Amino acid sequence: MVLFLLICLVFILASVLVFRKSAVRHPYANGIQLAITISALATVCLAQNYTQSLIPEANDGLGVSNAVAYWIIGEDGWSKEKFKAYFENSAYLTFLLILAYPAVLAAEAKRKKS
Secondary structure (H helix, E strand, C coil): CHHHHHHHHHHHHHHHHHHHHCCCCCHHHHHHHHHHHHHHHHHHHHHHHHHHHCCHHHCCCCCCCCHHHHHHHCCCCCCHHHHHHHHHHHHHHHHHHHHHHHHHHHHHHHHHHC
16 A cells, blocks of 8 residues: 555656646646546545455455555455455545645635735
């Protein structure tokens, strides 16, 4: 999970720097949009993995059902509770990013006016 978060964070920060150098309007808000997109994709993958774990006939035991979920969860200590916790935390993070977007956009717009 740490490696996945680190790679995403570096990608988003590098994108914000490119946005700033390219004189894109609202580079930080665009960075938040990128973070929302990545977080939403991770949430969907973790949700699919969690719901798949609830169907005992689907697997011979527990397994990670897609590559993104595997990058996030890793190999150790698989359980339905762990899958649910990862999904819920990802959903909360996505929700927080969505809430942060208008605030960042408003702050950038206000800063440009002054």
